Each structure stands twice: as structure tokens, then as C-alpha cells.
Amino acid sequence: MSVLTVQSLTVSVDGDWLVDDVSFEIEPGERVGLIGESGSGKTLTASAVMGLVSDELTVRGSIRLNGKEIVGARERELARSRGRDMAMVFQEPMTALNPTMRVGKQVAEAMLVHRTRPDRRDATKAAAELLDLVQLPDRAAKAYPHQLSGGQRQRVMLAMALANDPSLLICDEPTTALDVTVQKQILELILAATDDKALLFITHDLAVVASVCERVMVMRDGKIVESGPVQDVFTSPSHEYTEHLLAVSLD
Numbered sequence: 447m448s449v450l451t452v453q454s455l456t457v458s459v460d461g462d463w464l465v466d467d468v469s470f471e472i473e474p475g476e477r478v479g480l481i482g483e484s485g486s487g488k489t490l491t492a493s494a495v496m497g498l499v500s501d502e503l504t505v506r507g508s509i510r511l512n513g514k515e516i517v518g519a520r521e522r523e524l525a526r527s528r529g530r531d532m533a534m535v536f537q538e539p540m541t542a543l544n545p546t547m548r549v550g551k552q553v554a555e556a557m558l559v560h561r562t563r564p565d566r567r568d569a570t571k572a573a574a575e576l577l578d579l580v581q582l583p584d585r586a587a588k589a590y591p592h593q594l595s596g597g598q599r600q601r602v603m604l605a606m607a608l609a610n611d612p613s614l615l616i617c618d619e620p621t622t623a624l625d626v627t628v629q630k631q632i633l634e635l636i637l638a639a640t641d642d643k644a645l646l647f648i649t650h651d652l653a654v655v656a657s658v659c660e661r662v663m664v665m666r667d668g669k670i671v672e673s674g675p676v677q678d679v680f681t682s683p684s685h686e687y688t689e690h691l692l693a694v695s696l697d
């Protein structure tokens with residue numbers, strides 16, 4: 447069974463279609479890239495999957511995570527899945543981290559809130575192991591977010607996202623704000639950590655898609671205009687918009 451099945455997803459505001467009849471599936475262990483120019487609807491698609499679309503927008507269609515419907519689900523149900531069955535890493539970790547809590551504690555809290563660890567002692571130990579997994583030094587657990595570099599903060603976000611071993615990980619431009627060396631390290635961590643998971647990876651960077659994903663979907667004006675194996679789409683695009691994206695990325 448697919449981890450994620452999206453069928454005829456639309457997101458609209460006042461009759462404007464921001465996401466327009468989008469359908470796709472992601473299997474366990476599959477890494478799928480979502481590319482497209484700014485404003486094409488990539489983040490909205492991911493937000494709809496996470497059940498995080500703001501109230502003024504209307505979401506229609508079906509999004510099933512491990513068979514469970516997300517569209518129309520109650521906030522309580524969604525909150526139970528978010529951070530446990532599905533997790534998301536954003537471009538700017540500062541907005542997702544609590545500035546007043548040491549990062550080790552934040553990672554532990556991610557587990558305690560979902561009761562995937564029996565007690566705080568156990569969660570603290572697991573948090574230290576996760577921070578080690580994302581190659582942060584031991585002392586990082588005691589740091590506040592502002593005391594870490596952008597790359598280190600993104601490692602914390604990844605540790606938090608992985609804390610409850612979600613079956614779906616969504617990364618939305620996770621490395622865009624980082625320099626090339628750090629970007630490469632974080633991408634390697636994401637690759638290593640998502641071996642058995644479904645990964646939806648949003649980016650502007652086609653080279654990143656080529657190094658991370660097996661399959662890619664190209665979005666334009668809220669629609670998926672082309673999708674397929676990365677190799678096929680990038681070497682012989684069938685849509686003129688994909689050709690355009692490829693040409694722009696080579697500039």
C-alpha cells in the first residue's frame with residue numbers, strides 16, 4: 447500500500463484554484479521531488495498533506511496517509527498524525543523551533559507529546575541519540591536555537607522530524623538557505639534517514655532533485671504538468687515548461 451495517496455486535490459480561495467486537480471502516490475522507500483517556479487503551489491500541496499492549510503482556503507479531494515483520510519479530518523486527529531506519522535522540515539528552522547527551549551528538550555518533547563517514549567528519561571536519551579544521528583556534537587543538546595548555526599538548526603529540525611519514525615517526511619526547501627558544503631551534508635543525512643520512508647522533497651534546485659529523488663513531479667499554476675523518473679524527465683522532458691525549468695537551471 448502507498449504511504450501517501452493524493453487524489454484530485456484542489457485548494458482554492460474565492461474561486462481561484464491555487465492547487466488544481468493534483469493526484470499522486472508515494473510508496474514506502476520512494477523519494478519524490480516536487481519542482482516548479484515560485485507560486486506554483488508546491489508548499490500549498492505539502493501544507494494540505496499536513497492538514498495545515500489556513501481557514502480561508504478550501505481544500506477538496508482526497509489525501510490518504512497510510513489509508514487514513516486527511517481532508518476533512520478533525521484537528522485532533524490531524525495533530526495526532528502530525529509529527530508522528532508524517533513530519534515536515536521547512537526552509538527556515540527558526541520559525542519552527544521554540545526560541546526559549548534547549549534543543550535537546552525540544553527533540554525529547556516531540557516524542558513525549560506523542561507518547562512514543564515511556565518517560566522523560568527515556569525521551570532525553572533518545573533525543574541525544576537523534577542529535578548524534580544528525581551529527582551534532584553532544585553539547586548541542588544544551589544549546590538554545592539562536593546559539594546554533596543555520597545548518598545546525600536544520601539538523602535539529604531533521605532530528606525532531608525523525609523522532610517518532612514517521613512513514614512520510616516532507617522537506618520544503620530544506621537546504622536553500624545553506625551554503626553548498628552544508629547543503630550537501632544535510633542532503634546526505636536526509637537520504638540516509640529516509641531509506642524506508644516516503645519522501646516528498648520540494649525544491650527550486652533541479653540538481654538537488656537529481657541527487658536525492660528517483661521520481662519528480664513538475665508543477666505549474668497549481669497543476670502537475672509532468673511527472674516520471676528523474677532521469678527520463680530531465681533528459682527528455684515532454685512538457686515545454688519542464689524544458690524551460692531545465693534551461694533556466696543551467697544558466
Ligand SMILES: Nc1ncnc2c1ncn2[C@@H]1O[C@H](COP(=O)(O)OP(=O)(O)OP(=O)(O)O)[C@@H](O)[C@H]1O
Pocket residue numbers: 459464482483484485486487488489490491500502503
Ligand atoms: N492563504 C492564502 N491565501 C491566498 N493565496 C494564497 C495563500 N497561501 C498561498 N497562496 C497563493 O497560492 C499560490 C501558491 O503558493 P505556494 O506557497 O504553494 O507556492 P510555491 O510553489 O510553494 O512557491 P515558493 O517556491 O515561492 O515557496 C501563490 O500564488 C500564493 O500567493
